[in-house]
Amino acid sequence: MDRALSRSITSIIRRxxxxxxxxxxxxxxxxxxxxxxxxxxxxKNRKK
Known part of the structure; x- marks a missing residue:
């Protein structure tokens, strides 16, 4: 549970x-x- 949560948080932060x-x-x-x-x-101005 905690791993999945931290993974989703890191993916959101990365995005x-x-x-x-x-x-x-x-x-x-x-x-x-x-x-x-x-x-x-x-x-252009110099050329003129």
Whole structure:
């Protein structure tokens, strides 16, 4: 009984950690994309 309970708890915790990790990764990806867009825009402005 206790083993099954602890297993389910650890699986829930792992899932939550994975979701939080994925969210933070997506946020960082968006930030990187914004930086790249800024760099591209800056290079376009320089060419003009």
């Amino acid at each position: 939550k950690i994975c979701q939080a990790y994925i969210k933070s990764w997506l946020i960082s990806l968006k930030k990187i994309n914004k930086k790249e867009e800024r760099i591209k825009n800056a290079s």
